[in-house]
Amino acid sequence: MGREPxxxxxxxxxxxxxxxxxxxxxxxxGQESVxxxxxxxxxxxxxxxxxxxxxxxxxxxxxxxxxxxxLDFEECAEIYKMRERLEPLAFAESVGRLTDEQKxxxxxxxxxxxAQTGHAQAYLEGDRRFHLACYAGVATPRMLKMIVDFWNTxxxxxRILIGTFSDEDYDLNNFEHRLIxxxxxxxxxxxxxxxxxxxxxxxxxxxxxxxDLFNR
Amino acid sequence: MGREPxxxxxxxxxxxxxxxxxxxxxxxxGQESVxxxxxxxxxxxxxxxxxxxxxxxxxxxxxxxxxxxxLDFEECAEIYKMRERLEPLAFAESVGRLTDEQKxxxxxxxxxxxAQTGHAQAYLEGDRRFHLACYAGVATPRMLKMIVDFWNTxxxxxRILIGTFSDEDYDLNNFEHRLIxxxxxxxxxxxxxxxxxxxxxxxxxxxxxxxDLFNR
DNA sequence: TCGCTCAAGATTGGATCCAATATGGCCAAG
DNA sequence: CTTGGCCATATTGGATCCAATCTTGAGCGA
Numbered sequence: 001m002g003r004e005p006x007x008x009x010x011x012x013x014x015x016x017x018x019x020x021x022x023x024x025x026x027x028x029x030g031q032e033s034v035x036x037x038x039x040x041x042x043x044x045x046x047x048x049x050x051x052x053x054x055x056x057x058x059x060x061x062x063x064x065x066x067x068x069x070x071l072d073f074e075e076c077a078e079i080y081k082m083r084e085r086l087e088p089l090a091f092a093e094s095v096g097r098l099t100d101e102q103k104x105x106x107x108x109x110x111x112x113x114x115a116q117t118g119h120a121q122a123y124l125e126g127d128r129r130f131h132l133a134c135y136a137g138v139a140t141p142r143m144l145k146m147i148v149d150f151w152n153t154x155x156x157x158x159r160i161l162i163g164t165f166s167d168e169d170y171d172l173n174n175f176e177h178r179l180i181x182x183x184x185x186x187x188x189x190x191x192x193x194x195x196x197x198x199x200x201x202x203x204x205x206x207x208x209x210x211x212d213l214f215n216r
Numbered sequence: 217m218g219r220e221p222x223x224x225x226x227x228x229x230x231x232x233x234x235x236x237x238x239x240x241x242x243x244x245x246g247q248e249s250v251x252x253x254x255x256x257x258x259x260x261x262x263x264x265x266x267x268x269x270x271x272x273x274x275x276x277x278x279x280x281x282x283x284x285x286x287l288d289f290e291e292c293a294e295i296y297k298m299r300e301r302l303e304p305l306a307f308a309e310s311v312g313r314l315t316d317e318q319k320x321x322x323x324x325x326x327x328x329x330x331a332q333t334g335h336a337q338a339y340l341e342g343d344r345r346f347h348l349a350c351y352a353g354v355a356t357p358r359m360l361k362m363i364v365d366f367w368n369t370x371x372x373x374x375r376i377l378i379g380t381f382s383d384e385d386y387d388l389n390n391f392e393h394r395l396i397x398x399x400x401x402x403x404x405x406x407x408x409x410x411x412x413x414x415x416x417x418x419x420x421x422x423x424x425x426x427x428d429l430f431n432r
Numbered sequence: 433t434c435g436c437t438c439a440a441g442a443t444t445g446g447a448t449c450c451a452a453t454a455t456g457g458c459c460a461a462g
Numbered sequence: 463c464t465t466g467g468c469c470a471t472a473t474t475g476g477a478t479c480c481a482a483t484c485t486t487g488a489g490c491g492a
Contacts, residue, residue, distance in 0.1 A: 003482090003483090004278075005278050005279075005444095005445065005446095006445075006446070007445085007446095030472095030473070030474090031473075031474070032472090032473070032474090040446080040447090041446055041447045041448075042447090042474085043259075043445080043446055043447070043448095044445080044446070046263065046474085046475085047262065047263060047266055047445095050263055050266045050267055050270075051266060051270065054266075054267065054270030054271075055270075056358065061454095062220075062221050062453090062474085062475085063221075063452080063453050063454060063473085063474060063475070064453085064454060064455085064473085064474075065454090065473070065474070074355065074356065075356050075358065078309075078355075078356045078358065078359060079358070081305060081309075082302060082305065082359060082362075085301035085302055085304075085305050086298060086301055086302065088301075089297060089298065089301050093294075093297075139290065139294075140290065140291050140294045142272065142291065142294065142295070143294060143298060146298075146362070219452085219453090221474095221475065221476095222475075222476070223475085223476095246442095246443075246444095247443075247444070248442090248443070248444090256476080256477090257476060257477045257478075258444085258477090259475080259476055259477070259478095260475080260476070262444085262445085263475095278444085278445085278483090279443085279444060279445070279482080279483050279484060280443085280444080280483085280484060280485085281443070281444070281484090
């Protein structure tokens, strides 16, 4: 059994750094600095950066370097619109193939998430886990990867947005999750599609109400 | 003005080779052979392969090598289902921002395409150009790239499928294109969405009728 | 004949080195 | 004071070389 390629290690490291906010959008990501920090040569760093670029996390300018991707409001909204189309499909494909364990996961994650109400950071992580659990039945990894990439590229901005949540915002979110979970557990594909679309759509509307968060 | 990075040159070369059918699905893509063929070192080849992997054109197995991606029927159908969701969105976002030149392109490409009726290879190319022209108004490149990647990964399989077209299949296709073009030229977003979804859906149905083409 | 072991060859992964390009500061001209 | 051009420096892009891993096929034994 072979060791894991350094490229993957570097990619994961940078991915985490970007999503945790350690590397802010627009921040320069120098090959040399990353290489020395992780004790590897620049080669795996370069390949990792290409991978992250394809995931939408960084932007590479030839002969200039890589920077953490910056999303303006329009781009962010566009991603939400794509999610509104793709995630209902993922739900429909997932429902019906969910094992009992996976259904239990959905319920468990939903309850854990509700328990984190008000704690922005933990809620963010839990929210992600819950939604992805709903798509656990998707057979082809391609669609799942696209969705995960969407979540990753917007994670940084959802964190900002969730800071503006009122108690009622949390409640509404939790309630929508309960409806979605119900649909998943009962195999209601079509109903789940609508719920998920509306769920994401509401997030997008909220996003457009806080458009100012993108200016700076 | 700087020269274009070798990585991009290699990537384009391999992309063309894969789409033209020169490299068949499952074919091994050795770094060394590509490098010597193009007169470059293996470094840009490796980076190009990573890029193509992110586009879904090749599959890289660590320490083993890269192979042209093979799609089974399920994966191919899944991509079509995603297209059925995303391309209507792209149409809706594009329509309304189309310039007069872009509208002329749509008409011109549609007529050129009809003139190629019966010529599988040329029809394939024209079909692609026509559809992409309908999305020319999309502002954010991210969605467009995803759609192009979908077309690229399935190009090889559409070629097989188009070989089974009867005269009536061509006619139906051309007629649907006329309806789509009409919607684009008149800015009928919602109508265009439905037409495109049904257009792709019909292709997917045809695909499932020729499922045997995937067995070998 | 079939399956297993193991070593030689081939191929990929990574490090180091050199060339090409962009960045940033400095100086001079307007 | 601003702006344009120029050169030193830092950083990326690519080539070459070495190490690690996988693949292949011959040999052996059941």
